Amino acid sequence: MRWSSDSRPTTLLLAALLCLAARATPAPGAKPGGSLQGIVTDKITRAPLEGAHVWIEGTSLGTATDASGRFLLTGAVPASGTLRITMLGYRAKNIEYSAGEPKPLTIALRPVVLDMGRVLVFSAPREEEAPGLAWGREASPNTEEALASLEGVDLLRRGAFGQEPVLRGLSGGRVTMLVDGMRVFGACTDRMDPATSYVDLDALGRASIHQGAFAPQHGGAIGGTVALEHRKPAFAGSPALSYGFGSGYRWGENAGKLQGRLAWSAPGDAVQLQGVYRKAEDYRAPDGVVNFSGYEKLNGSLVWLHRAGRGQRVALELLSDDAWNIGYAALPMDVGYARFRSASLAWSGSRIARRVPGARVMVYHNRVDHWMDDSKRRDLLMGMRMDMPGRTRTTGVTSALRFLPGGDWTGTAGFEAFSTSFFADMTMYPAGGAPMYLVTWPDVLTTSLAPTLALRGVLGPLNAALSLRYELHASEARDPQGVRQLETEHPRVDPRRRDSLPGASLSLAWNLLPGWTSTIAYAYGTRPPTVTEAYGYYLYDASDGYLYVGNPALRPERSHQVEWRNRFHAGRATLEVTAYHYLIRDAVYGAVSESGVPLPFAAGWKHYENAAEATLDGVELSALVPVGSGLAFYGGLNAQVGVLRDEQDYLPMMPPPEGHAALRWRHGKSVSEVRLRGALAQRRNSSLAREQETAAWAVLGLSHGAALVEGVTLSLAVDNLADTRYREHLDWGLTPRPGRTWSVALRLDR
Numbered sequence: 001m002r003w004s005s006d007s008r009p010t011t012l013l014l015a016a017l018l019c020l021a022a023r024a025t026p027a028p029g030a031k032p033g034g035s036l037q038g039i040v041t042d043k044i045t046r047a048p049l050e051g052a053h054v055w056i057e058g059t060s061l062g063t064a065t066d067a068s069g070r071f072l073l074t075g076a077v078p079a080s081g082t083l084r085i086t087m088l089g090y091r092a093k094n095i096e097y098s099a100g101e102p103k104p105l106t107i108a109l110r111p112v113v114l115d116m117g118r119v120l121v122f123s124a125p126r127e128e129e130a131p132g133l134a135w136g137r138e139a140s141p142n143t144e145e146a147l148a149s150l151e152g153v154d155l156l157r158r159g160a161f162g163q164e165p166v167l168r169g170l171s172g173g174r175v176t177m178l179v180d181g182m183r184v185f186g187a188c189t190d191r192m193d194p195a196t197s198y199v200d201l202d203a204l205g206r207a208s209i210h211q212g213a214f215a216p217q218h219g220g221a222i223g224g225t226v227a228l229e230h231r232k233p234a235f236a237g238s239p240a241l242s243y244g245f246g247s248g249y250r251w252g253e254n255a256g257k258l259q260g261r262l263a264w265s266a267p268g269d270a271v272q273l274q275g276v277y278r279k280a281e282d283y284r285a286p287d288g289v290v291n292f293s294g295y296e297k298l299n300g301s302l303v304w305l306h307r308a309g310r311g312q313r314v315a316l317e318l319l320s321d322d323a324w325n326i327g328y329a330a331l332p333m334d335v336g337y338a339r340f341r342s343a344s345l346a347w348s349g350s351r352i353a354r355r356v357p358g359a360r361v362m363v364y365h366n367r368v369d370h371w372m373d374d375s376k377r378r379d380l381l382m383g384m385r386m387d388m389p390g391r392t393r394t395t396g397v398t399s400a401l402r403f404l405p406g407g408d409w410t411g412t413a414g415f416e417a418f419s420t421s422f423f424a425d426m427t428m429y430p431a432g433g434a435p436m437y438l439v440t441w442p443d444v445l446t447t448s449l450a451p452t453l454a455l456r457g458v459l460g461p462l463n464a465a466l467s468l469r470y471e472l473h474a475s476e477a478r479d480p481q482g483v484r485q486l487e488t489e490h491p492r493v494d495p496r497r498r499d500s501l502p503g504a505s506l507s508l509a510w511n512l513l514p515g516w517t518s519t520i521a522y523a524y525g526t527r528p529p530t531v532t533e534a535y536g537y538y539l540y541d542a543s544d545g546y547l548y549v550g551n552p553a554l555r556p557e558r559s560h561q562v563e564w565r566n567r568f569h570a571g572r573a574t575l576e577v578t579a580y581h582y583l584i585r586d587a588v589y590g591a592v593s594e595s596g597v598p599l600p601f602a603a604g605w606k607h608y609e610n611a612a613e614a615t616l617d618g619v620e621l622s623a624l625v626p627v628g629s630g631l632a633f634y635g636g637l638n639a640q641v642g643v644l645r646d647e648q649d650y651l652p653m654m655p656p657p658e659g660h661a662a663l664r665w666r667h668g669k670s671v672s673e674v675r676l677r678g679a680l681a682q683r684r685n686s687s688l689a690r691e692q693e694t695a696a697w698a699v700l701g702l703s704h705g706a707a708l709v710e711g712v713t714l715s716l717a718v719d720n721l722a723d724t725r726y727r728e729h730l731d732w733g734l735t736p737r738p739g740r741t742w743s744v745a746l747r748l749d750r
């Protein structure tokens with residue numbers, strides 16, 4: 001059993017049986033052959049599941065279950081391996097098997113309604129078969145745009161690179177970013193490099209979005225967690241080499257890519273090396289080229305998995321990402337170079353004790369460096385050239401232990417500790433004057449210690465999940481000049497702060513009627529101020545034109561949240577309707593400062609303050625309706641309103657009502673899709689952030705992917721078919737999105 005698999009007692013029993021069976025059958029490495037059969041059911045209703053995808057990891061052997069939930073795999077079935085089962089609306093499951101199973105496997109999948117999470121899976125052998133993926137990998141230009149295809153996810157966009165994920169209108173310090181379980185903090189004082197920009201779409205195996213404070217076990221947050229996981233190699237019954245490469249070009253966006261992957265798999269070791277190179281020129285909007293929107297980037301990773309004794313494995317992972325000459329069309333400057341490096345070592349074990357099915361511990365270190373560049377600009381901010389480098393260094397440990405407290409309950413006890421140093425400065429070169437030096441992030445060291453506990457199980461007719469987290473967060477500004485600068489705005493500043501950050505969530509799900517599952521969840525979340533909010537100095541925000549100064553005396557934000565999620569099943573059609581309400585106390589916002597000296601280049605000064613109360617209310621609706629003959633309809637709608645009560649103002653950067661609808665047709669070895677997406681005008685704008693109304697828009701796209709021969713796929717797509725000039729409300733400046741973009745991509749996987 002792998003760490004990621006569901007850990008219900010029945011599964012454990014099955015795994016134990018499999019383990020015994022494995023000893024009686026030929027050892028791994030035996031000649032492949034034979035068959036494997038089983039049945040897939042809904043864990044709660046026990047109904048057979050039709051259309052679940054079943055495949056053997058590390059091979060191209062896969063199938064789907066029939067109307068009675070049954071599957072049969074024949075052909076070159078390895079003697080033993082990992083079987084992966086996925087289905088839209090259910091948590092994916094991995095189980096170890098050995099060929100020649102005496103009886104069919106029974107696999108129960110758990111509906112994900114309790115998790116409140118949305119997942120994009122890219123690790124399927126055929127990506128177009130991956131559940132939850134409405135718009136294929138090849139049709140998205142980058143990781144962020146692929147995430148934005150999920151309901152309730154939008155992007156802050158300042159150009160074609162480094163868009164920042166926004167969860168139900170919340171972003172920045174309100175969202176936790178995890179890369180393979182590591183905390184990664186961008187090194188730009190202007191948030192030009194969110195952690196998602198360091199994970200290439202072609203290297204991504206899986207992305208999970210947990211909205212709001214409902215999943216504190218995935219990192220304390222108010223807005224939610226974005227967890228990205230790289231594609232990993234798999235063990236194989238006998239040593240085997242696999243490789244893949246691909247190339248693609250997107251006209252309109254003027255962006256090309258080359259990617260390659262080489263993996264070696266054996267019973268005890270699996271090694272994978274992969275790399276992606278991308279280069280984009282300035283993209284084309286319907287009314288002309290958008291200047292300062294190109295970039296160049298190289299992403300690489302090396303993963304080594306080693307089986308270390310019974311049920312144990314060790315994983316070493318090295319990641320790197322380098323990007324240069326990155327244009328930010330909506331900002332007054334660009335980025336010369338952005339660099340990410342990380343190393344992690346993880347140990348995981350299974351069947352540790354009778355009531356401890358698994359444990360995992362990982363240590364990691366990552367380094368982010370960022371150099372802004374205004375050398376290509378003629379209109380300079382403040383009328384002079386500036387150097388603005390920044391860096392973060394993060395070291396952490398994260399661990400989890402799964403346990404079976406008894407009955408139908410499972411638990412996970414976790415602990416994470418991480419420490420990050422943030423430093424950024426600015427040197428200004430006035431024409432004919434001496435250079436001026438400012439510290440913008442005053443060498444801040446933050447340290448967090450956080451235990452977590454998650455329990456899930458059955459209470460009579462209810463499915464229940466309880467999750468708790470407590471974080472002790474300390475921070476200190478260590479640069480003397482930086483502290484003196486802050487003292488000009490905040491006399492008697494204390495450069496140290498310590499925050500106590502509790503989080504909790506409880507969700508209860510039950511089947512109200514056949515075909516109707518309803519979940520009610522409550523969550524309490526907290527978050528500390530970011531380094532920019534607490535200690536930043538002289539930071540220009542191009543979205544509202546103000547210069548910002550941090551406030552070390554800010555209180556942490558606290559949020560009470562309720563969510564009501566309903567899932568309706570009729571035949572194979574699924575409809576989900578979710579409503580939520582967030583109340584944020586001590587909400588951090590930029591308040592206009594009257595005291596600051598007037599500035600010719602900025603609208604004025606702002607400093608961060610706690611508002612007494614902000615609220616966020618919204619609804620999300622999504623539907624999946626198989627029409628028959630391989631045709632299926634997917635669609636979604638969402639609407640939300642954010643209000644800053646103190647200022648009787650709307651919250652800034654809130655998405656307007658938006659929706660998407662797609663028809664997908666599977667025929668033979670190809671998949672075709674037509675997709676329409678759009679948004680209404682945003683008229684509920686923040687006057688404090690000087691937001692302007694954004695017009696309604698809609699764009700149409702088509703995509704087609706086909707397996708030419710075994711292992712070779714060709715994808716063709718066109719987005720914004722009508723070449724409509726539009727921008728989304730969260731796009732900064734008045735920068736339009738790309739016009740009509742044709743794309744072609746070819747992949748080979750062996």
Ligand SMILES: [Cu+2]
Binds near residue numbers: 189190192193335372
């Ligand atoms: Cu920057």
